[in-house]
Amino acid sequence: xxxxxxxxxxxxxxxxxxxxxxxxxxxxxxxxxxxxxxxxxxxxxxxxxxxxxxxxxxxxxxxxxxxxxxxxxxxxxxxxxxxxxxxxxxxxxxxxxxxxxxxxxxxxxxxxxxxxxxxxxxxxxxxxxxxxxxxxxxxxxxxxxxxxxxxxxxxxxxxxxxxxxxxxxxxxxxxxxxxxxxxxxxxxxxxxxxxxxxxxxxxxxxxxxxxxxxxxxxxxxxxxxxxxxxxxxxxxxxxxxxxxxxxxxxxxxxxxxxxxxxxxxxxxxxxxxxxxxxxxxxxxxxxxxxxxxxxxxxxxxxxxxxxxxxxxxxxxxxxxxxxxxxxxxxxxxxxxxxxxxxxxxxxxxxxxxxxxxxxxxxxxxx
Ligand code: ADP
Ligand code: MG
Numbered sequence: 345x346x347x348x349x350x351x352x353x354x355x356x357x358x359x360x361x362x363x364x365x366x367x368x369x370x371x372x373x374x375x376x377x378x379x380x381x382x383x384x385x386x387x388x389x390x391x392x393x394x395x396x397x398x399x400x401x402x403x404x405x406x407x408x409x410x411x412x413x414x415x416x417x418x419x420x421x422x423x424x425x426x427x428x429x430x431x432x433x434x435x436x437x438x439x440x441x442x443x444x445x446x447x448x449x450x451x452x453x454x455x456x457x458x459x460x461x462x463x464x465x466x467x468x469x470x471x472x473x474x475x476x477x478x479x480x481x482x483x484x485x486x487x488x489x490x491x492x493x494x495x496x497x498x499x500x501x502x503x504x505x506x507x508x509x510x511x512x513x514x515x516x517x518x519x520x521x522x523x524x525x526x527x528x529x530x531x532x533x534x535x536x537x538x539x540x541x542x543x544x545x546x547x548x549x550x551x552x553x554x555x556x557x558x559x560x561x562x563x564x565x566x567x568x569x570x571x572x573x574x575x576x577x578x579x580x581x582x583x584x585x586x587x588x589x590x591x592x593x594x595x596x597x598x599x600x601x602x603x604x605x606x607x608x609x610x611x612x613x614x615x616x617x618x619x620x621x622x623x624x625x626x627x628x629x630x631x632x633x634x635x636x637x638x639x640x641x642x643x644x645x646x647x648x649x650x651x652x653x654x655x656x657x658x659x660x661x662x663x664x665x666x667x668x669x670x671x672x673x674x675x676x677x678x679x680x681x682x683x684x685x686x687x688x689x690x691x692x693x694x695x696x697x698x699x700x701x702x703x704x705x706x707x708x709x710x
Contacts, residue, residue: 346378346413346504346537347376347413347414347537348375348376348399348410348505348537349373349374349375349409349410349411349412350372350373350374350375350395350399350408350409350411351408351410351411352371352372352407352409353369353371353372353373353374353398353405353408353409354369354370354371354372354405354407354408355367355368355369355394355398355403355407356406361406367561368391368394369394369395369398369405369561371407372562372563374556374563374566376399376505376537377537378413378537379535379537380538380554381528381531381538381540381554382538382539382540382552382553382554382555383539383540383541383547383548383549383551383552383554383556384396384539384540384541384542384555384558385541385542385543385544385545385548385555385556385557385558385584386543386557386558386559387543387559387584390558390559390560390561391558391560391561392509392510392541392558393509393541395558396429396507396509396539396541399427399505399507399539400422400425400427400429400507401417401420401421401422401424401425401427402429404419405418412425412504425504426502426504427505427506427507428449428496428498428503428505428506428507429497429507429509430493430496430497430506430508430509431509432509432510432513432514433490433514434489434492435493435496436484436489436492436493436496437481438480438482439480439481439482440480441479442468442477442478442479442481442492443468443477443478445481445492445495445496446467446468446473446477446492446495446496447460447464447499448496449496449499449500450464450499450500453500453502463499463500463501464477467495467498467499470495470498470526470530471491471494471495471498471523471526472491473491473492473495476488487514487515487519490511490515491515491523493511494523498527498530501534504537505537505539506537507538507541508527508539508540508541510541510542510543511540512524512542520547524547524550525550528551540552545584545585545586548569549569552569553568554567554568555567555568555569555572557572557580557581559580559581559584564577564578564581565577565578565581569585572585573585573586573632575697575704576590576704577704578702578703578704579592579628579630579702582630582632582697586634588633588662590630590631590632590633590697591630591631591633591636591672591673592628592629592630592699593630593670594626594627594628595609595627595628595629597619597627601616602627602698604668604669604670605667605668605669605670606668607647607667609696611696612693614707614708615705618705618706618707618708619698619700619705622705624700624701626700626702627699627700628698628699628702629696629697629698629699630696630698630699631691631695631696631697632695633662633675635691635692635695636672636674636675636689636690637689637690637691637692638663638674638676638683638688638689639689639690640680640681641688642686642688643688643690645690646688646689646690647667647688647690648686649665649666649672649687650666650685650686651663651664651665651683651685651686652664652665652666652671654682659678660675660676660678661676661682662674662676663676663682663683663687665687665689667689672689
């Protein structure tokens with residue numbers, strides 16, 4: 345088991361990279377603590393698999409170092425790094441039985457047969473594979489093969505880390521939820537560092553204590569699901585996490601705050617000072633649909649928006665509003681009256697975020 349440190353890491357698949365756009369991983373320093381349950385979350389093509397393969401040793405980074413407990417492992421194979429990796433599609437030996445497939449990583453380590461039997465049975469039980477142990481892997485369904493593949497990744501409890509690369513893609517939806525719970529249980533039992541790659545925010549937050557959100561080859565935020573929700577450090581996190589995502593509106597600086605159309609949003613002096621000291625090309629405010637306050641009726645200090653659409657989702661409603669020409673989504677709890685025609689809203693200061701060139705501006709962080 346190990347702390348995994350990525351030090352000034354960058355990777356380009358091109359031998360002669362020109363600018364930053366030629367990098368699948370842009371320079372980053374990041375630490376995965378020993379024993380953590382982590383998710384690496386981001387859209388297709390953002391560099392998740394590249395990063396995972398660099399950690400496991402399938403890929404050698406073009407720049408920077410990979411350190412396990414402070415020791416450089418750049419030149420070590422996955423076996424030498426003692427890493428187990430589970431891929432999107434099953435990797436099983438078709439001619440072997442399920443038992444022998446699960447036993448393979450243990451036998452490879454010279455584990456004695458009595459213990460092999462115990463461990464294989466243990467993992468078969470966790471993954472509901474007991475009935476299949478004697479079957480040839482070639483006779484399994486795609487779901488079953490992937491469970492065997494996961495079992496091979498999970499069977500050793502002495503690995504440095506287990507890496508999962510979208511392992512539930514080929515798994516039936518009703519099984520997915522169950523397997524995610526199992527993974528979490530296994531993590532709690534053995535306390536092995538696990539990094540779970542997914543493009544699904546629900547999958548990430550049910551598995552992980554902390555989520556690294558990746559975008560364009562960078563980790564733009566590393567935090568708990570709550571931190572990602574309440575304080576997105578990058579507009580992409582605001583947009584990608586939440587359903588619907590954060591409202592993001594282009595604004596211009598004004599005296600005492602920022603504005604768009606005929607809307608003026610006052611900002612605290614500390615924020616104005618930070619803004620004045622920052623260079624930027626684009627400026628946006630962000631507020632989550634959950635945090636927009638909807639008044640029960642006309643209210644002098646509120647902003648008046650047009651209601652363009654109401655979507656009833658049972659326990660809550662999503663309103664689509666037009667505020668000074670900007671589209672805005674608002675989540676309304678079921679016990680609240682639904683505004684008709686016009687809605688009086690305000691943005692509580694605590695939840696109004698300001699983004700310069702897509703990164704959150706925080707007072708005191710100039
Ligand atoms: P993800 O797993 O998040 O979908 P990848 O790590 O697979 O993303 O890909 C990141 C970027 O690197 C993409 O632009 C992809 O096209 C590129 N890429 C991935 N693998 C290779 C490769 N073997 N050769 C060249 N480019 C690659
Ligand atoms: Mg991938």
